[in-house]
Amino acid sequence: MKCITMKLVNFSSCLIVLSLTILRESSVDAFSPLIGEAQVSNSRLFHHGDEPTPFAANAITTAAAVNSLSGQTIVVKYGGNAMTSPELSKGFCEDVAALQKLGIRVVVVHGGGPQIKKMLDKVGVESNFEGGMRVSSPEVVEVAEMVLCGQVNKEISSGICSAGGVAIGLSGRDANLLQCVKLVDKNGFDLGNVGAVKVVNTHLLEDLLDMGITPVVSPIGTGMDDEKDVAYNCNADVAAGRIAGEIKAARVLFLTDIAGVLDKEMTLLKELSVKDVEKLIDDETITGGMIPKVTYATDAIHLGVEGAFITDGRVPHALLNEILGGGASGKGSGDGGTIITL
Secondary structure, eight states: OHHHHHHHHHHHHHHHHHHHHHHHHSOHHHHGGGTTOSOOOHHHHHEETTEEOHHHHHHHHHHHHHHHHTTOEEEEEEOTHHHHSHHHHHHHHHHHHHHHHTTOEEEEEEOOHHHHHHHHHHHTOOOOEETTEEOBOHHHHHHHHHHIIIIIHHHHHHHHHHTTOOEEEEETTGGGOEEEEEOOOTTOOOOBSBEEEEEEOHHHHHHHHHTTOEEEEESEEEEOGGGTTOEEEOOHHHHHHHHHHHTTOSEEEEEESSOSOBOTTOOBOOEEEHHHHHHHHHTTSSOTTHHHHHHHHHHHHHTTOSEEEEEETTSTTHHHHHHHTTGGGOOOOSSSEEEEEO
16 A cells, blocks of 8 residues: 555656646747636646657656666766755755655755855965875875865755755764765875765665655765775765666766767767777877766676766756656656767
8 A cells, every 4th residue: 555655656756847848848838728717628638649748758758767776776976066056055955855846866966166165265275286186284184084074965955845845964083974085196196185985874864765855965085994984085976976876877977068979070979888988088089077977877887877968967856857858768868968878
């Protein structure tokens, strides 16, 4: 009986999400014949000539995606414009709450670089970058922990709850969630207290997910052995990929401020294999800051994640679009970024 009730709830939630999506994405002209009418017949809503209407087509696609992902876990790295824009932030929290209601388990790992920089400037703590990573002295980590765990983390978890979901904010130091050692930079830079995640407390995450709660994780990790009291600043993308691999997530999605992986003609590459990525790095199609992004994604694939998305977080409701837009294939909407698979 409980199973039947849950499926009914999920189906009702699915219809709500579909309705909102269609109203947002469909043009006014598409619905103009319906305006002013007291009733809409089922035939007009679901069938037009020999083709299904946009409502029916979206319903079929979304239902297939929900069926394939129901009960499974996705991990989302949340950052960039998607986090700093109030409108995009609100939409992201709504997306997480909607996926919860559809029976899809979500873990959020967030960044907060701009917020950290603002506070460092405010309190007069100097920091610099080496090899593209912030050098994290104990003073810098103290400020980062204050901002990420005390402010940003709680804003996200509160936003998800306000949108109708259930979320709890966690630091990587809570219950030894992210256990780290000092990261040794390959170029020999001393990055201070920058951590490399070695162990993830998956039991904590699974327990929360089993209770219907979305863990919102800030990437401040804890040391191991004799360094258990040491706080480490972790790269949020790396932490998200490692968490996804350790809990065998079905998908990991990195929200970024770019369209996805582009070819040399600046055309979006919608789908790539791990081998494709390696070839594109070798021929210098993928260069610069895109290399670490695709590396985080391929690392997650090697750990057992089925698909890794590099998604344009500047697109409203990017999370819903990519997780549900591909139907049963799970390959995204096709326009919101790049999916990498084995």
